[in-house]
Amino acid sequence: MVRWCLLILFKMVLAATVVDGAVASPVDRVPTALRAVALTFDDGPDPQSLRIMDLLENINGRATFFVTGKSIEKHPDVLRAIFARGHEIGNHTLSHPRLSQLSPESIEHEILGTQQLVKDLTGQVPVIFRAPFLSYNDSVLFILQRAQLPAINGTLTRDWDPSTSVEEIIAKSTGNIQPGAIIVLHSWSANTLAALPEILRLLQEQDFRLVTVSELLASQE
Numbered sequence: 001m002v003r004w005c006l007l008i009l010f011k012m013v014l015a016a017t018v019v020d021g022a023v024a025s026p027v028d029r030v031p032t033a034l035r036a037v038a039l040t041f042d043d044g045p046d047p048q049s050l051r052i053m054d055l056l057e058n059i060n061g062r063a064t065f066f067v068t069g070k071s072i073e074k075h076p077d078v079l080r081a082i083f084a085r086g087h088e089i090g091n092h093t094l095s096h097p098r099l100s101q102l103s104p105e106s107i108e109h110e111i112l113g114t115q116q117l118v119k120d121l122t123g124q125v126p127v128i129f130r131a132p133f134l135s136y137n138d139s140v141l142f143i144l145q146r147a148q149l150p151a152i153n154g155t156l157t158r159d160w161d162p163s164t165s166v167e168e169i170i171a172k173s174t175g176n177i178q179p180g181a182i183i184v185l186h187s188w189s190a191n192t193l194a195a196l197p198e199i200l201r202l203l204q205e206q207d208f209r210l211v212t213v214s215e216l217l218a219s220q221e
């Protein structure tokens with residue numbers, strides 16, 4: 001009974017918030033005076049995350065890793081390494097579902113469960129979120145707002161598609177890039193790892209600093 005009441009209350013609050021238009025949309029780029037971009041890597045932690053950090057640290061760059069619970073369970077040491085090495089950890093759900101197809105309770109479980117898992121291993125909770133498949137609806141955005149987690153999209157490189165070549169990933173990550181851009185990559189992709197040295201070289205050539213998403217958000221104008 002209590003559960004039902006809570007559910008009805010939740011749906012009323014959800015409806016009210018959506019009508020108010022108070023739910024923030026996902027961020028695609030951060031307006032900033034900083035000459036900086038954020039490289040983001042989804043679906044880890046995984047062994048390639050370590051290689052990615054090595055390449056970034058050669059040029060004093062930092063990245064953001066949107067991690068899933070299922071990858072954390074396989075590679076908890078890599079998660080700890082991402083944290084210890086000063087890169088940012090973002091929430092990417094427990095099981096990588098299409099959130100817009102789930103009930104509010106399941107959406108909440110996917111998001112808050114990941115917050116807890118990262119906290120258990122690093123002592124800190126993520127402050128940013130990216131939905132798998134960038135799949136949002138009003139319930140997802142409302143739950144994120146209540147958890148004070150901004151939704152972060154960005155410039156898509158299509159590196160998740162095996163038919164996207166290394167050259168295309170480089171071009172999408174470095175062509176026409178504006179300050180405050182957020183580049184969406186995947187830490188498991190062999191093509192992405194192969195593209196990364198050239199991506200870093202070309203971004204440096206354009207004088208971009210590589211910062212975390214939270215650093216970009218803090219510099220927002």
Ligand SMILES: [Zn+2]
Nearest residue numbers: 042043132133
């Ligand atoms: Zn993903």
